[in-house]
Amino acid sequence: xxxxxxxxxxxxxxxxxxxxxxxxxxxxxxxxxxxxxxxxxxxxxxxxxxxxxxxxxxxxxxxxxxxxxxxxxxxxxxxxxxxxxxxxxxxxxxxxxxxxxxxxxxxxxxxxxxxxxxxxxxxxxxxxxxxxxxxxxxxxxxxxxxxxxxxxxxxxxxxxxxxxxxxxxxxxxxxxxxxxxxxxxxxxxxxxxxxxxxxxxxxxxxxxxxxxxxxxxxxxxxxxxxxxxxxxxxxxxxxxxxxxxxxxxxxxxxxxxxxxxxxxxxxxxxxxxxxxxxxxxxxxxxxxxxxxxxxxxxxxxxxxxxxxxxxxxxxxxxxxxxxxxxxxxxxxxxxxxxxxxxxxxxxxxxxxxxxxxxxxxxxxxxxxxxxxxxxxxxxxxxxxxxxxxxxxxxxxxxxxxxxxxxxxxxxxxxxxxxxxx
RNA sequence: GCGGCCAUGGUGUAAUGGUCAGCACGGCAGAUUGUGGCUCUGUCGGCGAGGGUUCGAAUCCCUCUGGUCGCCCCA
Numbered sequence: 001x002x003x004x005x006x007x008x009x010x011x012x013x014x015x016x017x018x019x020x021x022x023x024x025x026x027x028x029x030x031x032x033x034x035x036x037x038x039x040x041x042x043x044x045x046x047x048x049x050x051x052x053x054x055x056x057x058x059x060x061x062x063x064x065x066x067x068x069x070x071x072x073x074x075x076x077x078x079x080x081x082x083x084x085x086x087x088x089x090x091x092x093x094x095x096x097x098x099x100x101x102x103x104x105x106x107x108x109x110x111x112x113x114x115x116x117x118x119x120x121x122x123x124x125x126x127x128x129x130x131x132x133x134x135x136x137x138x139x140x141x142x143x144x145x146x147x148x149x150x151x152x153x154x155x156x157x158x159x160x161x162x163x164x165x166x167x168x169x170x171x172x173x174x175x176x177x178x179x180x181x182x183x184x185x186x187x188x189x190x191x192x193x194x195x196x197x198x199x200x201x202x203x204x205x206x207x208x209x210x211x212x213x214x215x216x217x218x219x220x221x222x223x224x225x226x227x228x229x230x231x232x233x234x235x236x237x238x239x240x241x242x243x244x245x246x247x248x249x250x251x252x253x254x255x256x257x258x259x260x261x262x263x264x265x266x267x268x269x270x271x272x273x274x275x276x277x278x279x280x281x282x283x284x285x286x287x288x289x290x291x292x293x294x295x296x297x298x299x300x301x302x303x304x305x306x307x308x309x310x311x312x313x314x315x316x317x318x319x320x321x322x323x324x325x326x327x328x329x330x331x332x333x334x335x336x337x338x339x340x341x342x343x344x345x346x347x348x349x350x351x352x353x354x355x356x357x358x359x360x361x362x363x364x365x366x367x368x369x370x371x372x373x374x375x376x377x378x379x380x381x382x383x384x385x386x387x388x389x390x391x392x393x394x395x396x397x398x399x400x401x402x403x404x405x406x407x408x409x410x411x412x413x414x415x416x417x418x419x420x421x
Numbered sequence: 422g423c424g425g426c427c428a429u430g431g432u433g434u435a436a437u438g439g440u441c442a443g444c445a446c447g448g449c450a451g452a453u454u455g456u457g458g459c460u461c462u463g464u465c466g467g468c469g470a471g472g473g474u475u476c477g478a479a480u481c482c483c484u485c486u487g488g489u490c491g492c493c494c495c496a
Contacts, residue, residue, distance in 0.1 A: 001469080001470095003469085003486075003487065004487095006486085006487065006488095057494090058493080058494050058495080059494080059495080062422075062494095063494080063495090078495090078496085107495095107496075109494090109495075109496095111422095111493095111494070111495080112422075112423090112493090112494095113487090113488080113489090114488095114489070114490075114491090115488095115489070115490080116495095116496085117494085117495070117496085118496090121495095121496060122496085123496055124496090125496095190492095190493080204494095207492090254495090255494060255495060256495090276495070276496065277496070278496070279495080279496070301496060302496065303495090303496030304496085305496075306496055307496090329455095329456085331455060332455085360450090361450090361451090361455085361456095362455050362456055362457095363451090363455085363456065363457075364449085364450075364451095364457095365456085365457090366456050366457035366458095367456095367457050367458085368457085369457065370457040370458055371448095371457085371458095377456085377457085379455080379456075381455055382455090383455090391455090391456085393456080393457090395457065395458085398457090398458095400456080
């Protein structure tokens, strides 16, 4: 038997209420903040991500799905870089800035699957490009935070940090490396590698043995240049003003190289390693990396599957999605065509309808109607077919009456509270 | 990419080397002429795949596949 590929999930009908609920809520939030939808291809030239996400990152180095082509195409491993490519390609810098966008996009990463970590997952992403005002940072953080609240998620923590920019980060990294220089024997092997390749990630090490070293390490926020300092201070001012309870996280860094200044992450209480449900940050250097003019930007992404995981853990149910409203049961050869026509008419009237199939007994059809939770059943037999009437049955009440066909449709529409079109 | 645990019908499970792999839920059908939910009866359907050990394997061993937990990384 075939199985879905490793690390992928089928989303079955019973799961769809979650998806619909989250997507509708998220889209409505994005629009409320002035954002418009965008959709980019599932695959891109590999360079888009190599340039944007960074050559030394895990995503680029070992997690991209390369397609079998000569063009070096890869399945999109994240959303931001692709949207920035589209921004440049379509000259969106000619639009009123900032350009505010949102999207739902599948992302693909070749990783070892775990609960909350899939090879294909879906992100709700939001980007605001072309403005560096920290008030914009605050807006996006606000959107993400309120979205979770609106979905009913509890006990979340918003971690916030600034990782500086090209002006001040190199200086900090030197300080950090100087600090680590005489401690390399005390830290784990990975950290020794990080020391050479990506010192910022030293702070992110989870090894027990490295914690004391990290705890005493110099903190980047003490080394921010004046503009970054100011940006970060303002952002915190704004967040406080709009009552977003953030937690300063001076050691928070992110695994994508394009981030500058603001970075943030939302984690549930008691989060494991797959805990982060949403994260983002500013990427003021990214457009240049992709060959465009210097253009600031900020965005976030949140994983739909992880949101669902947390909704379930917290016992939160999505609103029910409507099911079948009417069922057309029929028996006898004379009722065959009238039943098909009636079904057609009901659907034309906007009523969600299914018809009994397979020439089954009336008993079987009613049982079926009950199983698919149809509230009303319209029954046509020989007599009804001959007189152009139907038996109109309310399954919940158990009441039934014979009505002329047209009247039955009106009665049904009325009962369902819908208008016949 | 590293380490641990796990794998029986669609779902949840029982059977720890030896009767046709049992049960529940579920699907379908039936319980007199054209009426659902409850009940009863019948029926459908399984040892993840491939090797090996053994007289004999769901059960022991190996490989693969998949899941899961921790690490790494990330949404």
